[in-house]
Amino acid sequence: MAYAANDMSPEAVAERTKPVGSVYTAADLEGIVDTATVGSSSEPAAPRSGDAVFTAACAACHTTGAAGAPIKGDAAAWEARIAKGRDTLLDHALNGFNAMPPRGACGNCSDEEIASAVDYMIDAI
Numbered sequence: 478m479a480y481a482a483n484d485m486s487p488e489a490v491a492e493r494t495k496p497v498g499s500v501y502t503a504a505d506l507e508g509i510v511d512t513a514t515v516g517s518s519s520e521p522a523a524p525r526s527g528d529a530v531f532t533a534a535c536a537a538c539h540t541t542g543a544a545g546a547p548i549k550g551d552a553a554a555w556e557a558r559i560a561k562g563r564d565t566l567l568d569h570a571l572n573g574f575n576a577m578p579p580r581g582a583c584g585n586c587s588d589e590e591i592a593s594a595v596d597y598m599i600d601a602i
C-alpha cells in the first residue's frame with residue numbers, strides 16, 4: 478500500500494473525494510441561534526412567548542424609558558395605565574398611542590404575540 482493514491486477501488490475514491498466540510502442546516506442552528514427572532518421577515522410558525530417578544534421588540538424603549546415609555550416593572554408608571562383596562566392597552570399596543578409606535582414597530586409580530594408582550598408587562602406589576 479505504498480501508493481495509496483493510486484488505489485482506484487470505489488471505497489478509496491469515495492474517501493479521497495468526499496466533501497471537506499458539511500453544511501449547517503436550520504436544524505443544526507437550533508439552540509445556537511434564536512431562529513424565531515433572528516433574520517426572519519415573516520411570522521414564525523409558533524407564537525413566541527411574551528418574554529421573547531418583549532426582549533426582541535419592546536425592551537429598547539420599555540426597559541430604558543426612551544421617548545417616555547413606561548418601564549417594565551415600574552408600578553407607578555403602569556398602575557394608571559392598567560386602570561384603563563387590558564383591552565385599551567392592547568388596542569394602543571396594536572395601533573399606536575402618542576410616541577408608542579403601532580406594534581412597537583415590530584413587522585413580524587402577530588396580534589397574539591403583541592398581546593403576550595402586553596400581558597408580560599402587566600404581569601410584571
Ligand code: HEC
Pocket residue numbers: 530531534535536537538539543544545546547558561565566567569570574575576577578580581582583586591594595
Ligand atoms: C420606540 C419606543 C417604543 C417601543 C419599541 C415600544 N413602545 Fe410601548 N410605549 C412607548 C411609549 C413612548 C409609550 C407611552 C405613550 C404615552 O403614554 O404617551 C408606550 C406605551 C405602551 C403601552 C401603554 C399604552 C397606554 O395606553 O398607556 C403599552 C401597553 C405598550 N407601550 C406596549 C408595547 C409593546 C407590547 C411593545 C413591543 C411589541 C412596545 N410597547 C414597544 C414606546 C415604545
